[in-house]
Amino acid sequence: MSQLGEIQQAILNDDLGAVASLDVPEAYRGVTVHADEAGMFEGLESRDKDPRKSLHVDEVPTPELGPGEALVAVMASAINYNTVWTSIFEPVSTFKFLERYGRLSPLAKRHDLPYHVVGSDLSGVVLRTGPGVHNWKAGDEVVAHCLNVELEGPDGHNDTMLDTEQRIWGFETNFGGLAEIALVKSNQLMPKPDHLTWEEAASPGLVNSTAYRQLVSRNGADMKQGDVVLIWGASGGLGSYATQYALNGGAIPVCVVSSPEKAEICRKLGAELIIDRNAEGYKFWKDENNQDPKEWQRFGKKIRELTGGEDPDIVFEHPGRETFGASVYAARKGGTIVTCASTSGFMHQYDNRYLWMNLKRIIGSHFANYRESWEANRLISKGLIHPTLSKTYALEDTGQAALDVHRNAHQGKVGVLALAPEEGLGVRNHELREKHIDGINAFRNV
Template identity: 90%
Template sequence: MTQLDEIRQAILNDDLDALAGLPVPDSYRGVTVRADEVGMFEGLPSQDKDPRRSLHVDDVPTPELGPGEALVAVMASAINYNTVWTSIFEPIPTFKFLERYGRISPLSKRHDLPYHVVGSDLSGVVLRTGAGVHNWKPGEEVVAHCLNVELEGPDGHNDTMLDTEQRIWGFETNFGGLAEIALVKANQLMPKPAHLTWEEAASPGLVNSTAYRQLVSRNGADLKQGDVVLIWGASGGLGSYATQYALNGGAIPVCVVSSPEKAEICRKLGAELIIDRNAEGYRFWKDEHEQDPREWQRFGAKIRELTGGEDPDIVFEHPGRETFGASVYAARKGGTIVTCASTSGYLHQYDNRYLWMNLKRIIGSHFANYRESWEANRLIAKGLIHPTLSRTYSLEDTGQAALDVHRNAHQGKVGVLALAPEEGLGVRDEQLRAKHLDAINAFRGA
């Protein structure tokens, strides 16, 4: 039996106290991209780049544990769009991030390697903690948020997202969660929701925290009861959480989806106002260079038809280039467009007359600080917000999982098993789980 097998067996047998006495293996399997392959997709359009070619499952050395850090035995992880970007080397190869991080200190130099272990979500069990870690100990079941900060300057001490050395773990740092072991800062750790399986608990992290800050937090749109909220991709990884937060907060979501199947998922969540953009035939761009304001107007009219004449107080934006002009137009006078990511393109174009003359605001939102992540995870743990896991893959099939996300051939979140040998393990609170089982499984098989 290998050392990793011993660790896995101790976790599966609930012998968590034994983990502190088990040796940490010298290496583990992780999903990687390789620096010598960054040119493999040159000349191909983005949609033709295949993550199955660039994502590998490699045996990699276990990193040295530094002060304030923790090694976690990863039971499950999940796919986010940043893993897709990493796998297709867009907008730039992530090795640029690792090189820049490596210049900060001898400790951060560990991250600057010719391979990058990716992944920004995990659920698992603490194996070891470094010097100065007091709140966590080996054997504790955890999930991790993906904010990596240094906090040596003043800028991040009001909002850690403003730290000058703020990074996304597993994207802009190495040793991410799509692996059997992960290295995190101890202040990334949060308690695993007890009523969820390993794969369910791993899936909300990045998107749940991102949606919380973007929509609920005062650092984002500061949602209030009665707000009309236009949510793009409302059944997807981000949008499915935005839809839940809108409903939970007494707001009125207007869910934009691209198929009847996705519309049905939004109805399962409790949403009533739904726009199937493909069925309605919206084409916001006449061609590659020019948008069509008449389509913005037709879209706005559809929203008002559904809401009884009201425009959105908040537009939850993340597609970017394809939809941003319509989003700025559609928001009500004095309304807010809050944006993160740009999955359809980073160069946004909009008619500024609709912004400045109608006193609208554009707010940029990126992931979440520790407090926001903790609150978002707390809502999961209390059964007030639910995971949106639709399918789970093995570590070996991570490339296929990333391809599904790249081509939008998925619903909600896509999970990946690491040390967990099968789905359905890790539940501690069966009573709470039974109460919310339908909601937990709402995306299953979609």
């Protein structure tokens, strides 16, 4: 049996104490993009770029373990939109990130390679820890958030997201989670929720933490009870968590979706106010360069019909270019538009009169700090927020999983199995699981 096979068997047999005594393999399989293929999609529109052509499953050397770091045997991972961006080399090739990181220090130089092991989520078991790690040990069952920071300067010590060397692991660093082994900093680790399977536990990390900071945290919109929250893509990876946080926090979500099936998912979560933007036929852009304010007005009228005349206190933004003008218009006077992404385009346009004359605020929100990630994971562990996993692929089929996300042919989150040989493994707390099984399975088979 191979070294990875021995590690896998020990985990599957719940013999976690044996993990520390097993040798770490010199190589493992990881999902990669290649630097010499960064130009492969030149001339194609974004929608025509196929992640199945650029994402490879390669055997790669296990990286050197440095101070404050951990190697994790990855049981499962998940697809995020940053994996799609990486796979289609947009808006820039991630090899620029790795080169820049590699200039930081001799240890960081490990990341500057002609291949990039991608992925910003994982659940698994700690294999080894480097010097200076005290809170984690080999055999611990963990999930990882994706904030990678150095914290050698003062800027990040109030909010680690402001660290001058803040990066997203698996996107702006190498050795990510779509692999059999991953390299993380120890302050990325959090306890695995014990009522979830490996693939369920791997799926919330990035999007759950992002939604928590964006909507709940004082660093984001600081949502309160009774707030009307407009949520774009409310059944998607980010939006499904925003919907849960709004409901869990006593707010009133207005869920924007693109199909009756996605509307039904929001109803399963407990939302009542839903806009099917395709059924309503909203066209916020007349052409490539001009928006249609009349459509903003029609959209705002629909929101008020649902809410009894109220405009949104908070707009949860992430589509970007396509929707941002409508978002700024729709927010109430003194309201907040909080944005964390731009999946439909980065260059936003809006009518500034609706912003400045109505005292609205735009807040930029990017992932989450360790405390926010820990709080978001704690809510998962307590069964107050649930994973939104809809489908799981094998590591070899990561390209297809990324294509699903790229083309919005998915619901919630798409998982990927690594060392877990099948779905359904890793549950420790069956009683808590049974209590919340409907919530855990809300996105399954939709």
